[in-house]
Amino acid sequence: MSAMEGRLYTVERTPRGVRVTIPAQREWLAIAWIGACAVIWGVIEIVTARQLLAGRDPEEGAAAFLVMWLALWSTGGIILFSTLAWHLVGREVITITDRSWTYRAEAFGLGRTKVYHAIAVKNLRALPYDPPPLFTQRSWPLPPVLGGGQGPLAFDYGSRIVRFGPSLDTSQAMRLVRALEDA
Known part of the structure; x- marks a missing residue:
């Protein structure tokens, strides 16, 4: 299955699982x-x-x-x-398999990767995301390659809430969650 919403994100089924790609918002x-x-x-x-x-x-x-x-x-x-x-070229790539959820934030192939055990990932959802005006993807961000932890997409991982997708707004995140439920 492949779904696309403009340049906002792609969802595709691969032999390894489902891959979501969310490019950084280009603010010229x-x-x-x-x-x-x-x-x-x-x-x-x-x-x-x-x-x-x-x-x-x-x-x-x-x-x-x-x-x-x-x-x-x-x-x-x-x-x-x-x-x-x-x-310029940043993106978030989330790969979902039966065993793990892999989150990667990268630019020019450099970045950071976090792996979450699929059995501990619960409650994928879109949360309201009203970021402070100075430190967000939509203005002057600290890019996810340097830390992140912001955005309207969220899931529970143990006692933590993991957030991602700062270039999406809440309604776009809701559509992505629905697309992943259908994948």
């Missing part, structure tokens, strides 16, 4: 802004690294400060470039 204004920030970020990173490696700083303790600053700046750069990659 955010992509342009993040891209411009990434260029500036990269230039500052290179200039600082060159200054540190050249060893021309005459002040005592300045090298230690630059090392700490560069480490923090690089961490911010990883978050920034991951967010840009997520907006």
